[in-house]
Amino acid sequence: MVSRTRRSSDDSIDPLSRALAPPARESAAQRAAREAKEAEGRRVSDLIDEQIKLEKHANSRKKTPVKVLMLGQAESGKTTTVKIFQMSYARQAWEEERMSWRTVIHLNLVRSVNRILDALENAQEIASRMNLLRIRLSPLRRVQVDLERHLGLAVGDEVCAAADMGVFRRPAEVCLRSQSGWAAALGLAKQKTRIPSGRSLADGALEVILNFLEDLYRIAHRDYEPTDEDVVRARLRTVGVQEYRFVIESGREAGREWIFYDVGGSRTHRGAWHPYFMDVKAIIFLAPISVFDEKLEGDARTNRLEDSIKFWTTVCKSKLLVRVQLILFLNKCDILERKLARGVSLERYIPTFGDRKNDMPTASKYLRRQFLEIARKHSPEPRRVYSFMTTAINTRAMTSILGAVREGILNDNLRSMELVS
Ligand SMILES: Nc1nc2c(ncn2[C@@H]2O[C@H](COP(=O)(O)OP(=O)(O)OP(=O)(O)O)[C@@H](O)[C@H]2O)c(=O)[nH]1
Numbered sequence: 001m002v003s004r005t006r007r008s009s010d011d012s013i014d015p016l017s018r019a020l021a022p023p024a025r026e027s028a029a030q031r032a033a034r035e036a037k038e039a040e041g042r043r044v045s046d047l048i049d050e051q052i053k054l055e056k057h058a059n060s061r062k063k064t065p066v067k068v069l070m071l072g073q074a075e076s077g078k079t080t081t082v083k084i085f086q087m088s089y090a091r092q093a094w095e096e097e098r099m100s101w102r103t104v105i106h107l108n109l110v111r112s113v114n115r116i117l118d119a120l121e122n123a124q125e126i127a128s129r130m131n132l133l134r135i136r137l138s139p140l141r142r143v144q145v146d147l148e149r150h151l152g153l154a155v156g157d158e159v160c161a162a163a164d165m166g167v168f169r170r171p172a173e174v175c176l177r178s179q180s181g182w183a184a185a186l187g188l189a190k191q192k193t194r195i196p197s198g199r200s201l202a203d204g205a206l207e208v209i210l211n212f213l214e215d216l217y218r219i220a221h222r223d224y225e226p227t228d229e230d231v232v233r234a235r236l237r238t239v240g241v242q243e244y245r246f247v248i249e250s251g252r253e254a255g256r257e258w259i260f261y262d263v264g265g266s267r268t269h270r271g272a273w274h275p276y277f278m279d280v281k282a283i284i285f286l287a288p289i290s291v292f293d294e295k296l297e298g299d300a301r302t303n304r305l306e307d308s309i310k311f312w313t314t315v316c317k318s319k320l321l322v323r324v325q326l327i328l329f330l331n332k333c334d335i336l337e338r339k340l341a342r343g344v345s346l347e348r349y350i351p352t353f354g355d356r357k358n359d360m361p362t363a364s365k366y367l368r369r370q371f372l373e374i375a376r377k378h379s380p381e382p383r384r385v386y387s388f389m390t391t392a393i394n395t396r397a398m399t400s401i402l403g404a405v406r407e408g409i410l411n412d413n414l415r416s417m418e419l420v421s
């Protein structure tokens, strides 16, 4: 009777349900085994669903660009830092762009050599070998004029270039200064170029030029291809706000876009960051700490370090930026170290430094403390500021710092970064 009833009810259901229905005569043990198997099946299925959901979420996160604002006074190293980020994480794009720097590097170098020669012409102690050198380098005057013409400039003008460097489309965007830091960067980066006491200025300058010449011949060669270092050291002044977009090319974060707003640091441009703060995740503020004995370009009354401190104070005070992660790069440590080693006294320019030891560990610790103290004192709300002692042109060290910064920004948790600072 019972079996008849079951058969008649089975007949009434659809074939799929019938196929899925438990066997007609199932023992208790069989049933328990079946149910356990079904439960395991459901668990695995749920797990797969959850993974799909997570992947979808991760992909949508990857599509959300990370926006970073670069702030700091002129020549503080903002654009250099962005270049190193691109070099490290969007390598293919970097290599595609590298050749387009060639002409700019040529002009950068030639102008620098010509400026050195101008300065030497005016110096009284020109040795005969210096005269010889000057004669040998005289064709560079012509080269400079040709390069300037090639770039569509009036002789002596600043070079203006679009961000991609290949096409000089938007003249107001990025400028290459005629008084480029290229010569200084190349020359100063070599210990040999320091002028030993007891030697004449002309001797020292000659040594700088001779070291420089190695690069000159390399760069002037017909088949010259800019190296990573050349591009990192090339000086381009940013005017207004330059937007750089890089898509991470490999690793866990492949596909994620990073957008850097690189704000020209001269006083007329630095206020231009206001429209960009809204959805930036972090600000990287660059303070070149080597400039304690320098004046601002075009304002002989303002000390450059003082100007940097004022700018930093404004950023820390800003209520608009209170939720943005603040990352401080105390940059140009290489130059600071050399200055201190040469005996330039920090106390002379910063009396509060007092009679502390005029060496790198003491000076950098002191300056870092001053910047962090400003943040503590002026931030509208208590906040953590992450600080790093940097030499932006040291690509290897900078890549490692930027790796930590990148992770920190992504994880919204920069605590671990302090370990590498
Ligand atoms: N020696 C040394 N040179 C550096 C360092 N950082 C940057 N430079 C050089 O300083 C010059 C200025 O660097 P940029 O990155 O163009 O400076 P910036 O902050 O973008 O300047 P603006 O565009 O004028 O706002 C370049 O020639 C760099 O190669 C550093 O840590 N050490």
Ligand SMILES: [Mg+2]
Binding pocket: 078, 079, 080, 236, 237, 238, 262, 264, 265
């Ligand atoms: Mg710049």
